[in-house]
Amino acid sequence: PEAIWQKSFVRQHEKDLIDLQVQTFEHGELQDSKTALLSPVVIWSSLTLLATWFLFDWVLKERRKTLRVRWQLARESFAHYVMKQSCLFTIFFCLMDVLFFSLILDKSDTSFFVHLFIYRFIMNGLACIVAHLFTSLHLYYCTGLIFIVFITLFSGSTIPLDGLQAKVPWLLSMVPSYAFLQQQVPWALLVGMSSILILYWMRGH
Numbered sequence: 001p002e003a004i005w006q007k008s009f010v011r012q013h014e015k016d017l018i019d020l021q022v023q024t025f026e027h028g029e030l031q032d033s034k035t036a037l038l039s040p041v042v043i044w045s046s047l048t049l050l051a052t053w054f055l056f057d058w059v060l061k062e063r064r065k066t067l068r069v070r071w072q073l074a075r076e077s078f079a080h081y082v083m084k085q086s087c088l089f090t091i092f093f094c095l096m097d098v099l100f101f102s103l104i105l106d107k108s109d110t111s112f113f114v115h116l117f118i119y120r121f122i123m124n125g126l127a128c129i130v131a132h133l134f135t136s137l138h139l140y141y142c143t144g145l146i147f148i149v150f151i152t153l154f155s156g157s158t159i160p161l162d163g164l165q166a167k168v169p170w171l172l173s174m175v176p177s178y179a180f181l182q183q184q185v186p187w188a189l190l191v192g193m194s195s196i197l198i199l200y201w202m203r204g205h
Helices: 001-038 039-056 057-064 065-073 078-102 110-131 138-151 162-166 174-179 186-202
Strands: none
Touching: 001 057, 001 078, 039 057, 039 078, 039 110, 039 138, 057 078, 057 174, 065 078, 078 110, 078 162, 110 174, 110 186
16 A cells, blocks of 8 residues: 555656646746846837838928929929938938847847848838828828837737638748848838839939
C-alpha cells in the first residue's frame, strides 16, 4: 500500500507541474497580448499615420486659388515642386526614424529598417496623392481621422485578425500598418502607389 501511495503521489505531483506550466505559458501569452498595444513600434506606427496625414496639408494650401497664378508663371511646375518637397520630407523623416529606433530603442536589424523605409515611403506617398483629391482642409482632416482609425483597427495591434487573414488575406496586404508590424511588404499597394507618383511626375514635364 505504501508503494502504491508513493506512486500515486508522484503522478499527482507531475500532473500539478504540467498544469502549472500550461497556466504560466497561457498567462504569458495573455500578458504579451495586453502589452502589445504599448509596444513602442505600435505607438510609433499610429502616431506616424496621424502626423503624416496632417503634415501633408501643405499640398492643399499650395493649391489655393490665390497661389495658382504663381505656378503659371513659375519655371518649375507644381507637380515637380510637390514631388521634390515630398522626397525631402521622406528623407528627413527616415533619418529621424533611424535615429529614434537605433539610438533610443536599440534596433539594429537591417530587415526592420528596410520595412520601416517602405512603410514611411508608402504613408508619405498616400498622403501626397490623397491630398490632391481635396480642396477643403476641413474635409481633408475629417477624412484623415476616419482613414487613420480604419488603418489602426486593421493593423492587427488592436483586434485579432486571424479569421480575417484566413478569409481575405489580400485585404490585409493592402493595409500598410499591418504589413509593417508583420514585417511584410505590401507589394500591390507599393507598386500601385509608385505608378501613380511616376505618372504624376511625368505630367509635370
